[in-house]
Amino acid sequence: MPALIRESGQREVFCGLTSIVWLHRRMPDAFFLVVGSRTCAHLVQSAAGVMIFAEPRFGTAILGERDLAGLADANEELDRLVARLLERRPEIRTLFLVGSCPSEVIKLDLAKAAERLNRQHRGQVTVLNYSGSGIETTFTQGEDGALQALVPLLPPSQEQQLLLVGTLADPVEDRLISLFHKMGIDRVASLPPRRSTELPAVGPGTRLLLAQPFLSGTARALVNRGAELIPAPYPFGVEGSRSWMAAAAAAFGVAPAQVAAVLDPLVERGRRAIAPHREVLAGKRLALLPDSQLEIPLARFLSRECGMELVEVGTPYLDRQLMAEELALLPPGTQLSEGQHLERQLDRLRAARPDLVVCGLGLANPLEAEGIATKWSIELVFSPIHGCDQAGELAELFARPLRRRAALSFA
Ligand code: SF4
Numbered sequence: 471m472p473a474l475i476r477e478s479g480q481r482e483v484f485c486g487l488t489s490i491v492w493l494h495r496r497m498p499d500a501f502f503l504v505v506g507s508r509t510c511a512h513l514v515q516s517a518a519g520v521m522i523f524a525e526p527r528f529g530t531a532i533l534g535e536r537d538l539a540g541l542a543d544a545n546e547e548l549d550r551l552v553a554r555l556l557e558r559r560p561e562i563r564t565l566f567l568v569g570s571c572p573s574e575v576i577k578l579d580l581a582k583a584a585e586r587l588n589r590q591h592r593g594q595v596t597v598l599n600y601s602g603s604g605i606e607t608t609f610t611q612g613e614d615g616a617l618q619a620l621v622p623l624l625p626p627s628q629e630q631q632l633l634l635v636g637t638l639a640d641p642v643e644d645r646l647i648s649l650f651h652k653m654g655i656d657r658v659a660s661l662p663p664r665r666s667t668e669l670p671a672v673g674p675g676t677r678l679l680l681a682q683p684f685l686s687g688t689a690r691a692l693v694n695r696g697a698e699l700i701p702a703p704y705p706f707g708v709e710g711s712r713s714w715m716a717a718a719a720a721a722f723g724v725a726p727a728q729v730a731a732v733l734d735p736l737v738e739r740g741r742r743a744i745a746p747h748r749e750v751l752a753g754k755r756l757a758l759l760p761d762s763q764l765e766i767p768l769a770r771f772l773s774r775e776c777g778m779e780l781v782e783v784g785t786p787y788l789d790r791q792l793m794a795e796e797l798a799l800l801p802p803g804t805q806l807s808e809g810q811h812l813e814r815q816l817d818r819l820r821a822a823r824p825d826l827v828v829c830g831l832g833l834a835n836p837l838e839a840e841g842i843a844t845k846w847s848i849e850l851v852f853s854p855i856h857g858c859d860q861a862g863e864l865a866e867l868f869a870r871p872l873r874r875r876a877a878l879s880f881a
Contacts, residue, residue, distance in 0.1 A: 474806045477815070478809045479811030480812040483760065484513075486607030487514050488517050488602075493612075497666040501555070502529075504602065505583075564595065566599065567580045569599065570603050571603045575605075599619065611684060614686060617636075624661075626696075629657065630675040633670055634647075635678050635680050635685055640664070642857055642860065655719065674696040676697040680792065703795045703796050706767045708736075744862055751776040755824040758828040761784075764847070765784055773801055774799065776865055788806070831846055843874075
């Protein structure tokens with residue numbers, strides 16, 4: 471069993487608003503309206519700054535000083551702004567009101583606002599709400615909040631089906647679904663869907679397979695709707711991806727020989743793709759700071775398949791049920807930490823001097839300046855890293871900073 475340090479104190483993580491950047495790409499008929507401050511607007515704009523659309527699919531309703539002084543004004547202004555938005559953008563089918571630190575501080579009730587706006591715009595748009603506030607959420611929890619808000623809208627169903635939960639890059643998802651079909655699992659649905667109105671059904675015949683490890687609330691909500699969670703490691707690296715698919719196959723009674731016939735060639739190819747990166751990574755010491763919630767599955771991949779030594783594996787919060795399969799695969803005695811006390815964690819890092827640290831953007835430059843190679847954790851949620859086919863690219867993401875540092879020291 472891994473050793474665990476629990477900490478609380480100053481945290482260095484992005485807030486849940488960041489997940490709008492990948493969610494709005496996934497559901498082009500949805501709009502994400504942050505109810506927040508200019509800081510929130512800047513955060514979302516700069517996180518999404520590299521993407522240019524004819525019409526943006528997110529925006530910020532800025533709470534001004536007047537709103538902060540009186541809730542009535544804030545609600546009226548929100549109603550006015552939403553009416554204007556929907557008039558200008560009649561193609562929007564789902565509108566997410568996304569809470570922020572300022573809306574939380576003034577106790578603006580966005581659930582009530584969503585109810586009111588649903589009444590006003592019935593038939594045109596569905597209005598939902600969730601929190602992306604930095605007080606409550608780390609950046610990947612934004613996706614958990616958004617998906618959880620969709621769960622009550624899913625139609626009921628008794629049919630046997632596999633439900634993949636968590637945003638995947640479209641081509642990666644197509645590939646995984648085609649592999650499930652080859653193994654004999656015919657009905658495969660996804661949450662989030664590619665159109666916000668084409669929601670998958672859920673019910674007692676649904677077996678849910680999490681593609682992302684940060685969806686605790688969504689998983690619980692789906693189980694409450696009758697779905698059954700398939701326990702599995704997450705589909706990162708060859709081993710995790712194979713086990714993830716094999717767990718789904720077992721839940722649908724697919725024979726192991728059929729699973730092997732479909733997956734073994736991919737496993738072989740994936741291992742070959744990892745090999746050149748393993749040469750760089752093997753024996754190197756790795757620390758992961760708590761940020762994306764992908765840390766534990768990535769640590770498992772990097773230690774077991776790439777030969778890295780784990781110095782510390784941080785996670786913003788530890789959901790023991792959703793992480794059970796991953797924890798069992800970590801090397802015995804791995805040092806885990808849950809939560810963050812930034813100064814203490816940095817002291818531990820400086821003492822241990824790992825070769826590579828996976829961390830948020832804010833810590834990367836200071837650590838690089840101290841001579842420690844870093845990898846931005848946010849890159850991992852923007853890159854297609856799921857499945858055996860992507861295992862080589864995933865390993866390469868970690869080998870690249872070490873190669874760069876080695877090249878610089880020879881220059
Ligand atoms: S929600 Fe909070 S942490 Fe996130 S950008 Fe707005 S003010 Fe900053």
